[in-house]
Amino acid sequence: MNFFRKKIFTVIAAVMVMALMLVGCGGEKQGENAAKNTEDEKMKVGFIYVGPTGDAGWSYSHDQGRKYLMEKLPYVDANYFMESVPEGAASESYIQQLVQEGCEVIFTTSFGYMDSTIKVAERNKDKTFLHCSGYKTAENVGNYFGRMYQARYLSGLVAGKFTESNMIGYVAAHPIPEVIRGINAFTLGVRTVNPEAKVKVIWTNTWYDPVKEKDAAKALLDDGCDVIAQHQDTPGPMQAAEERGAYGIGYNSDMSKMAPKAVLTSAVWNWGPYYVETIKAVKEGTWQPGSYWGGLKDGIVGLAPYGPMVDDETKKLVDDKKKEIISGGWDVFTGPIKDQNGNVKVAEGEKLTDSELLEMNWFVEGVIGTIPEQN
Amino acid sequence: MEASLIAAVLATAVTAGTPILFAALGEIFTERVGILNLGVEGMMLVGAVTGFIAAYITGNPWLGAAASMLAGGILASIHALLTVTLKANQVVSGLALTIFGTGLSGYLGKPYIGQPLPNPFSVKELPLLSELPIIGPVLFKQDSLVYLSFLLVLLSWIFIFYTKAGLNMRAVGENPGAADSLGVSVSKTRYFYTILGGMLAGLGGAYLSLAYAPAWMENMTAGRGWIAVALVIFATWNPLYALAGAYMFGGIDALGFRMQVLDLHIPSYFLSMMPYICTILVLIITTYRAQKKGVGAPGALGLSYDREER
Known part of the structure; x- marks a missing residue:
């Protein structure tokens, strides 16, 4: 009896862990599948969000921009995004993970990712990083915000x-x-x-x-x-x-x-147009690090x-x-x-x-x- | 402060306190049988999302409320299975439930984000009663779920302290061995009230998505499940005190905002700290009283029961 119970427990625990993983990694799973289909032809672009994309607010607006980017530039695979990523030092490993998955350009979309973005960028000079709403830049890091x-x-x-x-x-x-x-x-x-x-x-x-x-x-x-x-x-x-x-x-x-x-x-x-312009510039090799603060003129707000x-x-x-x-x-x-x-x-x-x-x-x-x- | 302002603060305290009250009532039942369920936040979220989906599809908020209770009950039954039958650690299982519920609700709710609810619970003034000065607008110009919560608090209080079934329930939480020897099935009782607790937590979540802010937004409970857990201690496992506590917890924000409007400078962080300070004070007092009079947490709270180890 005791043995049986233990077995049930193991099975249930395993099922729960799997359920958690399925729920937690829904977004990434899609990304992996998409990547397999197109192999390495597409340019991979990653996004780090501070909230769920379903917040109907800040992260949602960035995610709309991500979708716009995929629609406008067929050579981009932007299925690499992470939701509800904690701000501060903990975000470093998340950004690094997107690098590991092969993202060429990574957008980190909250103020608290600033220092982590700079750190990861230092280790990965061949990638481009863009941080939203901060003030730091580096040779491969730009920042962006809207008026x-x-x-x-x-x-x-x-x-x-x-x-x-x-x-x-x-x-x-x-x-x-x-x-x-x-x-x-x-x-x-x-x-x-x-x-x-x-x-x-x-x-x-x-x-x-x-x-x-x-x-x-x-x-x-x-x-x-x-x-x-x-x-x-x-x-x-x-x-x-x-x-x-x-x-x-x-x-x-x-x-x-x-x-x-x-x-x-x-x-x-309205982040979409900015994301498209940035990715185009990176692709063509004309991208320069710096601070972008677009306004009504650029359509970002x-x-x-x-x-x-x-x-x-x-x-x-x-x-x-x-x-x-x-x-x-x-x-x-x-x-x-x-x-x-x-x-x-x-x-x-x-x-x-x-x-x-x-x-x-x-x-x-x-x-x-x-x-x-x-x- | 003038009377109308006080009434406005108190009325907001009641609405803001109601989701916490439902969840806390549920947790009182659960803890009264000796099961600690820290999955309240997860059950509330799943209740909120399933309630919203059901009400959105059927157009009937009552069906939404029923669906939320069903969903909360199902989630709680996982906790019951793990902790009662398999005797797993209650804290770990409860925390897992919260993480699971948060993810599951986000997953289920994706297609419903940004959709308004066509037919939410709306304010229904009770005739005569709502005419009473102060009390009228505070208590009787509310929605149906608030009235339901008044009723539930009263019934729960009578049930827990003045019925035989309530006594059996408390016995299981205080001393399952003794209850068992008197022929009360410990595991059945524990299953029943854990699931009941989950149903009420689900309803608490649905209050948010069907009445208070009728829409679905991920993580919309914003930590209220944890406040409910604290409230249970604050209320010393008594539904009547839970009612008072929920309105106090709920009223703090309302009061803080009104103070800002009146340009009184009390730091809002200080105000939002108050409920927890009160909870800590209550913990100290109950522990002290428990040594003298035996008022406090159910004796077997958090412990699994095994007849052979009696």
Whole structure:
């Protein structure tokens, strides 16, 4: 009897381990099969994601870019991707594994992979690495990011037109320059069309928690906000707006499906064209390491299609501003800009430099909220 | 704070606490028979995804809730098989269940990402009761699953402490040898309540995907399964305290956000730390009381039972 039991246990344990492996490695299995079919003809490209591709947010938008890349360049095999890879030192072995599997180019798509990317790149000089949202480069490492603040400014124009209470809520993840820049650009947009309006900020201290984000939006709605914007990776805040009959501005990808009556538009990432250009350059040998910070002009950021409630006048206004930004004649952070206390931060005719933008740690006039002190 | 603001915080506390409450109730049953199931997070996720899929296909959220309970129960039965019949280590099996559930839910949910739920559970105001000041909007302007949770808490409490079946159940968790000698089947009881616990965890997950944030997103429980496990200790294995604790755990975030809105500076990290500090305090108090009065964790919690080793 005892022997029998032990045997059953072994069998069950084996089955469970196999089930775990099947589930955990679903993505890679596809990759192996695809690689076998085409042998070594195709150029292998790898991706490291911080979340699941099913987050409907950040990693999802990168994965859409990966699919776009495969569609546009038939000689690319980009079936090498890893989801929910931990940030920090632990990510090194994941990146190394993609190298081992033969990837020529590897995109690491979160800030926390920066040092690991540099380390792996040092050991593999014949491969090309691209890191998203960081600041370090090396002879075979470039970094890339998008000027999301431009799209945020445009979405602010729309929000400013739609607020009646002149209170707009902004559900924000973490107090880092990227998020602060977005809040400021959005607020500048709002106040361009509606100088009386204020933008109220709540920090959730999480990128990904639908329930928490929705709660935060509810608190803002209770406080009298009638438009909700977000720098979060789930549509939770949009769902809250929908339930209360308020409006919302989505982020990452088009969120109108989740809240059709609320979403005016979404500020979205569109990584595909950049991935295609980069891979082409690597293939042709013209790729140079450096920092890429594309904007509306390059199509890496933009606005999702408008909701049916957005009128033509607002659309035209956004289009005009968009053209102005694309032409390069004007950018969002052009003076005069005051901070929360009314002090002039950017004088008339001046413009913030890229490095000032990347280190931004102050709110513009019209934002209600505080930036917690960073140690 | 004005009354309407307090009511808003409390109402959010109730909705945010409900998924944790379901899961914690389930875990109370499971731990009461001496089985520690750390797979709550995994069972919640699988419950959330199967509930969403069933409700999405049939258009009926109640069928979704039923499917989530079925899925949670199936997952829990794996745990029961491993720990009761095969006497495997409960901690290891539970952790494996969480990892398995996380992966399985992600795999099953892939085609449903970004799909809105056509017919989620929505707020149903109870006549008369919802007119009451403060209590009305807090407790009786909620969705059907919240009302179900009120009922479940009350019934569980009566069942555990005031029925013979409840006594047998507690006996199995306190001293399986004694229960066995009185003719209570230890393994049957343990199977039954472990599976019941899984069903409730699944329902807790479904509350997220069918009522709270009606959509499927991978990992959408975001650690609430673990909070439920902590809550069971906080509640000293008593459904009534679990209700209070769940609303407190759930209300912390709501309170923190309102404080930000009012521009009161209490660090949000400090607030999110509070539930766990309370749990640690409760652990200290219960351990102390257990030595004197015998109130505390079920005596045989985490231990497998073998008649021959009695």
